Amino acid sequence: xxxxxHLLTSLGxxxxxxxxxxxAFTHVLVTATNSHSHTIxxxxxxxxxxxxxxxxxxxxxxxxICLTGYPRSLFANVSDMDIVRAGFRHWLKHWxxxxxxxxxxxxxxxxxxxxTALQNNVFGPLAKYGGFDxxxxxxxxxxxxxxGVLPPPISxxxxxxxxxxLQPNSTNWRGEPNNMILFDKGEQHSLQYNESDPRWRNSYGxxxxxxxxxxxxxxxxxxxxxxxxxxxQQLCNQMVQNYSARTQIKYAYKMRLxxxxxxxxxxxxxxxxxxxxxxxxxxxxxxxxxxxxxxQDTFGVGEADVMDVxxxxxxxxxxxxxxxxxxxxxxxxxxxxxxxxxxxxTIREHDSIQAVTVRTKGFVRGLTAGTSELAKYIASTGxx
Numbered sequence: 162x163x164x165x166x167h168l169l170t171s172l173g174x175x176x177x178x179x180x181x182x183x184x185a186f187t188h189v190l191v192t193a194t195n196s197h198s199h200t201i202x203x204x205x206x207x208x209x210x211x212x213x214x215x216x217x218x219x220x221x222x223x224x225x226i227c228l229t230g231y232p233r234s235l236f237a238n239v240s241d242m243d244i245v246r247a248g249f250r251h252w253l254k255h256w257x258x259x260x261x262x263x264x265x266x267x268x269x270x271x272x273x274x275x276x277t278a279l280q281n282n283v284f285g286p287l288a289k290y291g292g293f294d295x296x297x298x299x300x301x302x303x304x305x306x307x308x309g310v311l312p313p314p315i316s317x318x319x320x321x322x323x324x325x326x327l328q329p330n331s332t333n334w335r336g337e338p339n340n341m342i343l344f345d346k347g348e349q350h351s352l353q354y355n356e357s358d359p360r361w362r363n364s365y366g367x368x369x370x371x372x373x374x375x376x377x378x379x380x381x382x383x384x385x386x387x388x389x390x391x392x393x394q395q396l397c398n399q400m401v402q403n404y405s406a407r408t409q410i411k412y413a414y415k416m417r418l419x420x421x422x423x424x425x426x427x428x429x430x431x432x433x434x435x436x437x438x439x440x441x442x443x444x445x446x447x448x449x450x451x452x453x454x455x456x457q458d459t460f461g462v463g464e465a466d467v468m469d470v471x472x473x474x475x476x477x478x479x480x481x482x483x484x485x486x487x488x489x490x491x492x493x494x495x496x497x498x499x500x501x502x503x504x505x506x507t508i509r510e511h512d513s514i515q516a517v518t519v520r521t522k523g524f525v526r527g528l529t530a531g532t533s534e535l536a537k538y539i540a541s542t543g544x545x
Contacts, residue, residue: 221291221334221432222413225405225465226283227397227472229298230390232324234421234519235275236317243520252517258282258425267326275423275519276326282424284329284339290430291413292333294404295341297324298397301349301389311348344400352388360484365491387492391475398472415468417461419518425451426515431462434511442467444500445511452517457493457508460516467506474499 234242239253252258259278260266265285267277287293304311317323329339354361361367366383370376394417405412414431437443444463446456461471474496483498484490500506 223291223333223410224287224293224414224416224431224462225401225412226287226293226295226416226418227298227394227401228295228327228418228420229300229393229397230419230421231300232315232317232420233521234423235273235326236315236321236323237521238272238318238321239274241521243522252423252425259423267322268330270320270322270326273321273326275420276322278424279327279418280329282427283418284327284331286428286430288329288331288333288339290334290432292335292337292339293329294339294401294410294412295327295329296397296400296404297327297341297343298393298400299324299343299345300393301346303349314345342400342404344397346393346396349389351385352392354384354388354479358479359486360490363484363486363488363490365489368489388475388478390492391478394472395475398469402469412465414462415465415472417468417471419459421519422447422460422516423519424516426513429511429513434462436464436467437507440505442504442506443509444468444471444506445509445514447510447514447516448512449510450512451515454518455491455493456510458496459518460514461508462514463506467500467504470503470506471496471500 242253256274256277257263259274259281261281265277265281267273267280270276284293284295300315302312302314317326324341324343328341331339333339361384362371362380364383364387366387367380370379370383373379398415401412401415404410434445435443436445442464444461444467446462447460449456461468463471477499478495481495481499481502483495483502497508500508
């Protein structure tokens with residue numbers, strides 16, 4: 162199935178706009194961080210293979226983390242978390258898993274559970290070795306369907322800290338700082354797709370609503386959620402690539418992260434994991450023994466060139482023949498097929514990567530606040 166030319170042009174225009182914004186943002190960021198220029202310059206030639214390092218350090222490499230998604234759980238109070246439906250009750254009996262037996266509460270935001278767990282169980286282990294840069298794509302804002310008003314960026318309670326609670330305050334083994342780069346997506350528009358293509362109504366999310374009142378609009382919500390999820394990952398990786406080109410920092414690994422994931426055990430050192438080989442690479446995901454819930458596309462880590470393919474799947478959602486006639490296809494299944502067909506890569510669970518998905522009360526899968534409002538706006542204007 163081939164995509165209509167005007168759809169490709171529209172997608173290209175949207176992506177080009179974001180690309181230019183990313184490039185401009187990266188220029189501002191690097192200009193504003195001249196105080197760290199010595200560290201950045203040192204990393205230019207020594208990041209993946211450290212200069213003059215001892216043999217045991219030769220395989221350390223820096224990690225680029227892409228964090229995308231609606232931050233409802235990251236910004237939530239524990240009392241707002243849906244511990245019954247999400248099966249999270251067991252982990253709220255105590256916070257030892259997030260705080261290392263209470264010794265490592267978040268210094269500035271001790272009541273932010275998810276940020277505490279990320280700082281201790283993901284960022285901390287990465288900082289011990291090659292270090293990391295965290296790239297955060299702030300969720301897009303959607304114009305109110307009734308008033309036409311664009312709301313302010315989503316914010317968190319002061320006690321919670323929001324994205325600021327993710328700010329690293331650490332260095333890697335060579336003393337180079339770990340950084341967070343935040344980029345505002347801005348206004349989120351409807352993404353075009355061929356509504357007559359049966360792949361969309363055959364998707365798992367759309368099939369779930371097919372007998373519901375307002376199924377047509379609910380299908381739009383589902384498709385927009387799916388497309389924006391893929392677009393956000395693509396945009397975030399473009400931020401990483403622009404930043405890397407600007408600073409000459411080379412990344413050995415890249416990681417996909419969501420703000421509703423609670424890591425319940427420390428991440429193992431990445432240089433000790435089996436990422437396969439050039440002919441048969443692996444993308445590692447969290448353990449299904451800890452959380453058996455669609456782990457294939459909630460988290461992923463792999464070598465940088467493999468993850469570049471992982472992050473760049475948006476165009477193939479429109480064109481890949483794998484969805485043709487496949488009723489009830491899922492994003493997890495598509496991702497597995499896509500990686501295998503593009504570079505013979507396999508998604509593998511790793512029992513030492515332990516995380517659970519945290520939902521807030523009232524959450525309905527596929528109906529995010531942004532895309533719900535977007536679908537209302539689409540319906541009110543007759544667009545699609």
